[in-house]
Amino acid sequence: xxxxxxxxxxxxxxxxxxxxxxxxxxxxxxxxxxxxxxxxxxxxxxxxxxxxxxxxxxxxxxxxxxxxxxxxxxxxxxxxxxxxxxxxxxxxxxxxxxxxxxxxxxxxxxxxxxxxxxxxxxxxxxxxxxxxxxxxx
Amino acid sequence: xxxxxxxxxxxxxxxxxxxxxxxxxxxxxxxxxxxxxxxxxxxxxxxxxxxxxxxxxxxxxxxxxxxxxxxxxxxxxxxxxxxxxxxxxxxxxxxxxxxxxxxxxxxxxxxxxxxxxxxxxxxxxxxxxxxxxxxxx
DNA sequence: TTTCGTGCAAATGGTTTGCAGTGGC
DNA sequence: GCCACTGCAAACCATTTGCACGAAA
Numbered sequence: 001x002x003x004x005x006x007x008x009x010x011x012x013x014x015x016x017x018x019x020x021x022x023x024x025x026x027x028x029x030x031x032x033x034x035x036x037x038x039x040x041x042x043x044x045x046x047x048x049x050x051x052x053x054x055x056x057x058x059x060x061x062x063x064x065x066x067x068x069x070x071x072x073x074x075x076x077x078x079x080x081x082x083x084x085x086x087x088x089x090x091x092x093x094x095x096x097x098x099x100x101x102x103x104x105x106x107x108x109x110x111x112x113x114x115x116x117x118x119x120x121x122x123x124x125x126x127x128x129x130x131x132x133x134x135x136x137x
Numbered sequence: 138x139x140x141x142x143x144x145x146x147x148x149x150x151x152x153x154x155x156x157x158x159x160x161x162x163x164x165x166x167x168x169x170x171x172x173x174x175x176x177x178x179x180x181x182x183x184x185x186x187x188x189x190x191x192x193x194x195x196x197x198x199x200x201x202x203x204x205x206x207x208x209x210x211x212x213x214x215x216x217x218x219x220x221x222x223x224x225x226x227x228x229x230x231x232x233x234x235x236x237x238x239x240x241x242x243x244x245x246x247x248x249x250x251x252x253x254x255x256x257x258x259x260x261x262x263x264x265x266x267x268x269x270x271x272x273x274x
Numbered sequence: 275t276t277t278c279g280t281g282c283a284a285a286t287g288g289t290t291t292g293c294a295g296t297g298g299c
Numbered sequence: 300g301c302c303a304c305t306g307c308a309a310a311c312c313a314t315t316t317g318c319a320c321g322a323a324a
Binding site for chain 2: 127
Binding site: 010015 | 324
């Protein structure tokens with residue numbers, strides 16, 4: 001279904017190591033954003049010798065190289081596979097994270113620019129609110 | 138110019154204590170958002186015996202009671218006086234924080250709702266980008 | 275064989291908590 | 300005088316770093 005995600009590593013001058021491949025696999029399987037700590041728990045369940053600091057170093061390096069992207073939320077950083085440009089909607093009640101295609105905020109960006117001269121990032125914004133389910137509870 | 142900010146405290150069942158009044162004064166003077174730690178530094182310069190934990194407890198309680206509001210940014214929490222509903226624009230380059238009147242994102246909220254069923258909070262969003270000055274550097 | 279990555283342990287930075295004492299109302 | 304609030308010290312949690320060993324290329 002997907003080409004092997006690990007293939008991107010050598011192209012970026014990164015070695016294909018067990019921790020990195022596991023991190024990529026898990027993020028692909030979960031298809032969502034995870035904190036480094038949560039990622040470490042999941043990685044550990046597959047290979048228990050892998051250290052937290054290794055997970056931190058790797059999500060950091062893979063984010064810098066564009067394989068992953070990160071968002072700050074509630075005092076921690078969440079990581080996910082870098083796919084099409086998108087924003088994030090996080091439910092303040094249940095924590096659910098929804099992705100929103102980047103172009104849905106382009107008029108908002110124009111409005112912001114007009115009002116404040118501020119150039120909003122075209123992707124990676126994190127918006128909070130309530131998901132459909134929690135709105136009815 | 139302003140009515141004494143401290144007056145809101147008794148109305149909320151909070152005592153008017155030195156740490157609280159200093160925090161409110163500083164936030165009014167600076168007219169921006171500050172981290173608890175930065176706030177503590179400024180508070181200390183006026184009353185050096187006040188402890189960090191007191192600052193943390195107070196910004197927390199005043200936020201819960203609606204006197205302040207807080208935003209998460211880069212691994213720390215920033216606090217400001219709760220005034221008219223607004224969003225925040227943070228410059229990723231210089232850290233400058235700009236306030237954006239809440240209604241400027243109302244069409245964006247409608248677009249988000251239509252696309253994802255997600256009810257964006259009507260204020261308190263934090264958007265990242267580049268401020269006018271940094272766009273030219 | 276030469277870097278790059280890793281595990282480990284210790285340090286860091288922001289924030290929270292338990293407790294005994296104190297000052298606001 | 301009662302209880303909310305405080306200072307202090309220690310704990311906590313996410314994250315980072317120094318170092319010597321081990322493994323990808």
